[in-house]
Amino acid sequence: MPMRFLLILLAAAFFSPAAAPAQLTKPAFLPQFQLPAWGGMVTFSIDDANKNVYENGLSIFKKYRVGGTLAPIVGAVENQEYWIMTWPQIKEFQRAGWEIASHTMYHPHLTSLTDGELEYELGQSKKILAKNGIDAKTLVFPYAQYDARVLDYTTRYYENSRIGGQALNGIDLNRYTILCKELTSTTTPEEAIAWIEEAVQKKMWLVLMIHEIVAGTPGDYQYNAGDLEKIAAYVAANRIPTPTINQALAWRQASLGPNLIKNPRLEMTEGGWARYWNRNNAAQVTVEPATVRRAFSDGKRLKITGSSQQNMAYPEMIKLPDKESVYLFSFFAQVATEGANGGLELCIDEFDAAGNWIGWQWLGGFWWHTCGSPAFLYQPSSGQVGQIMIYIFTDAYADITFSGDNFYFGAVNDGLDWKIRFFNRR
Numbered sequence: 001m002p003m004r005f006l007l008i009l010l011a012a013a014f015f016s017p018a019a020a021p022a023q024l025t026k027p028a029f030l031p032q033f034q035l036p037a038w039g040g041m042v043t044f045s046i047d048d049a050n051k052n053v054y055e056n057g058l059s060i061f062k063k064y065r066v067g068g069t070l071a072p073i074v075g076a077v078e079n080q081e082y083w084i085m086t087w088p089q090i091k092e093f094q095r096a097g098w099e100i101a102s103h104t105m106y107h108p109h110l111t112s113l114t115d116g117e118l119e120y121e122l123g124q125s126k127k128i129l130a131k132n133g134i135d136a137k138t139l140v141f142p143y144a145q146y147d148a149r150v151l152d153y154t155t156r157y158y159e160n161s162r163i164g165g166q167a168l169n170g171i172d173l174n175r176y177t178i179l180c181k182e183l184t185s186t187t188t189p190e191e192a193i194a195w196i197e198e199a200v201q202k203k204m205w206l207v208l209m210i211h212e213i214v215a216g217t218p219g220d221y222q223y224n225a226g227d228l229e230k231i232a233a234y235v236a237a238n239r240i241p242t243p244t245i246n247q248a249l250a251w252r253q254a255s256l257g258p259n260l261i262k263n264p265r266l267e268m269t270e271g272g273w274a275r276y277w278n279r280n281n282a283a284q285v286t287v288e289p290a291t292v293r294r295a296f297s298d299g300k301r302l303k304i305t306g307s308s309q310q311n312m313a314y315p316e317m318i319k320l321p322d323k324e325s326v327y328l329f330s331f332f333a334q335v336a337t338e339g340a341n342g343g344l345e346l347c348i349d350e351f352d353a354a355g356n357w358i359g360w361q362w363l364g365g366f367w368w369h370t371c372g373s374p375a376f377l378y379q380p381s382s383g384q385v386g387q388i389m390i391y392i393f394t395d396a397y398a399d400i401t402f403s404g405d406n407f408y409f410g411a412v413n414d415g416l417d418w419k420i421r422f423f424n425r426r
């Protein structure tokens with residue numbers, strides 16, 4: 001065992017040369033070593049908590065020390081339905097280092113529920129998990145089905161939520177719409193390994209969705225245990241990190257430099273407006289008390305209401321600490337009003353060290369009713385750029401209301417070659 005421990009330490013050092021020694025001595029090497037930086041990684045994401053995953057899967061996950069997120073249908077566990085894991089079995093996953101998420105109470109189509117039912121499916125499942133000693137941070141949507149209203153309720157109870165999407169996640173992911181690829185009965189281990197290789201190559205995050213694990217020929221929503229073992233063995237042999245969903249988001253956080261936006265939560269106000277922030281229209285751009293508490297938005301929020309002109313809020317000029325860096329801009333966002341004109345946009349004006357305007361970049365925006373924590377990457381256009389100004393604004397004649405909070409802008413500091421990936425994407 002000491003030898004194994006040492007090898008894991010060495011592997012962690014290899015994958016993360018920038019990691020501080022203190023982070024490597026943390027005793028949390030289950031289910032795999034901790035890696036405090038974002039990079040190529042894979043998360044096994046198990047939906048429903050079918051008993052056959054406990055019977056045929058857990059020993060494989062333990063043998064190869066791979067981790068992930070188990071999302072039980074909480075009401076079915078509570079009712080001790082014959083096909084689902086018991087609480088002690090779920091706790092065994094937790095003891096193996098797995099994250100336990102919520103997959104709601106009874107696995108309904110969330111988009112067709114009333115507000116009260118939605119509140120119950122999300123809130124009550126979290127409560128019952130808490131009663132069983134599980135602090136659920138992640139929600140997995142049944143049928144990968146969601147809309148703006150479902151996201152709105154999700155942000156009240158959870159820090160992360162997973163959808164479908166059949167794609168990899170970049171560091172600029174929205175933590176409320178985490179993508180996954182599904183291991184279906186017809187996915188070969190070679191195909192799954194190719195997805196993992198792609199994730200490693202692109203420094204992206206693969207979330208692998210699994211429903212059931214069987215010893216024999218898999219039917220719909222089932223995967224063969226021997227094939228799963230091939231995938232797990234590949235992951236272990238190549239020392240690919242397997243964080244839980246919530247750990248992966250923590251690793252993203254650890255990969256980001258200090259927040260360069262002052263008063264990012266708009267809690268400090270002066271004369272009714274946010275300190276260190278500017279606006280062009282005091283009637284349409286305000287700081288409002290939050291009526292509903294959410295995971296990434298507490299006391300106060302930025303509110304921009306559309307009108308015939310562009311209405312904008314912009315934090316104070318930001319001096320860039322490193323012209324070579326790629327930066328991440330993220331925030332809590334809610335855009336209300338369905339199917340209306342115009343949207344919310346995000347731009348960066350670039351200036352030299354003396355404050356002369358050089359140019360601008362458009363980062364993106366929203367044109368629909370949405371809620372979550374979107375993120376955008378920015379890289380300075382040239383070595384001349386010394387300072388930037390971020391503009392958050394509604395289009396002229398936009399018929400929308402935007403609420404924002406928990407703004408973050410900082411350097412991506414993970415020692416990876418982000419510049420190459422960033423420019424290849426364009």
Ligand SMILES: [Zn+2]
Binds near residue numbers: 103142143
């Ligand atoms: Zn499900």
